Amino acid sequence: MKNSKIFFRTSMIAAALALATSQGYAAEQPLSDQVEALNQRIAQLEAQAAPSQFKNSQVSLYGSIRPTLIYSDADTGNSWDVGDAISQVGIKGSTEFADGWQAIVKAEWAVDVANSGNFGKGRQTYVAIASPYGQLAIGKQRPAQYSLIAEYVDIFNNAHSPFAYDREGAFFVDNFVTYKLETGSFTWMAGAQFNGDKGDTGADLVNIGVGYDTSALHLGLSYLTQDNLENGQVNGDNQTLGGVVAYTFDNGLYLAASYQDKQYNFDNQIQHGDRSGSTLDTALAYPLSNGYKIKLGYFQFKDGIEDISSLDYDGFNTTLEWNPLSNVRVHLEYLNKNYDNLGDDSAIAVGFRYDFNLNWKG
CATH class of the missing domain: 1.10.287 (Helix Hairpins)
Structure with missing residues (x-):
């Protein structure tokens, strides 16, 4: 300046x-x-010069670079590969234009560390107005299903965490309008997707949820309904009810469990017809001495298909982390996934993570 x-x-x-x-x-x-x-x-x-647009504003440039080296052992063969645990770079800005009122912008992209190093697809890109009456935002955003439920079991250094939720869960939603309100210990969220290029002329996805937080406890409940699209036409919907409980003990032990019940409903019956599936993700984290931490997780996915085409699986993972600094992480992970109708997979990964966050205020 x-x-x-x-x-x-x-x-x-x-x-x-x-x-x-x-x-x-x-x-x-x-x-x-x-x-x-x-x-x-x-x-x-x-x-006569135009007033600075940085007045009453703050801007942050942030990122997290997370390369991994993975050894996979599957029925189809063994392999080494450089992977990525969802590296990202983003910018966020806000300007207060009245007492308690802010304009907010956020843009975040994946970074392709494992291959060409290019920016990948957008993760979050939205503009919001925050006020004493809540926050209204439009653009690509996190849904309540992730923010209130899955985020609390998404503690592992893996692009596919949470490992059951990852199969069909919503991480980001484009063409999304959201509302968020915090009242005391409660957080209320609602969102609807409006994509005129797909489905019908109304909302393609609706997600509502509520979270309750104290210093040690988080409880979350969320409901999501989304159109099934078949050749560009709506054919029924999927309805998902999810919940999570997470608790941090005085000794630093963290425990969390998330469950979703998913109903697949079709107007025109297809091969497997209406069915009911579920996801279960659990997580444990315990701090050791000298910046080390142990993490454990068990997961189970069910798609409700009763024949050999089912992709049901369960598994576990264990991770040892070392944090020499608050923004530097080194990890060693073992992951095992067992399919009911496919060959089992296991992998060992070592990875690094470096976070940065640069802030400017006007």
Whole structure:
């Protein structure tokens, strides 16, 4: 900001000098009078300049880079691969334009660390108005189903965590309008997707939820309904009811469990017809000495299909983490996934994570 002011004033001096020369002041006035005239002209130009848009604002540039090296052992063969645990870069800004009222913008993209290093698809891109009466936002955002339910079991250094929720859960929703209100210990969220290019002319997805938080406890409940699309036409809907409980003990032990019941409803019967599935994700984290932490998880996915085409699976993972700094993480993970009708998979991964967050305030 200081450099920009210096540049602005230098530009004003140059402009004023040019004006003074063009009007013949340099030849007719003493030097002291010329300097005074220049200062007056600079003051006039500064007064006419547009006010800074950074007033009452703050901006943050943040990111998290998370490469991994993975050894996979599957029935189809063994392999080594460089992976990515969802690296991301984003920018967020806010401006207070009245007491308790803020305009907010956020844009966040995945970073393809495992391959070309390019920016990947957008994760969150929205504009919001926050007020004492809640926050209204439009754009690509997290749904209540993730923010109030899945986030509390999403503690592992893996792109597929939570491992059961990941199969069909909603992480980001585009064309999304959301409302969020915090009242005491409760957080109320509601959202609807409006994508005129798909489905019918109304909402394609509706998600509502409520969370309850104390210093150690989180409880969450959420309901989501989404259209089934078949060849661009609506064919019934999916309805998901989810819940989570998470608790942090005085010794640092963290326990969480999330469950979803999912109903698949079809207007025109397809191969497997109406069915009922579920997801279960559990998580445990316990801090050890010298910045080390142990994490454990068990997961189970059921799609409700009763024949050999079912993709039902369960499994577990265990992770040892080392945090030499608050924004630096090194981890070693073992993951095992057992399918009912497919070959089992297991993987060992070592990974790094570096977070940064740069803030400016006006």
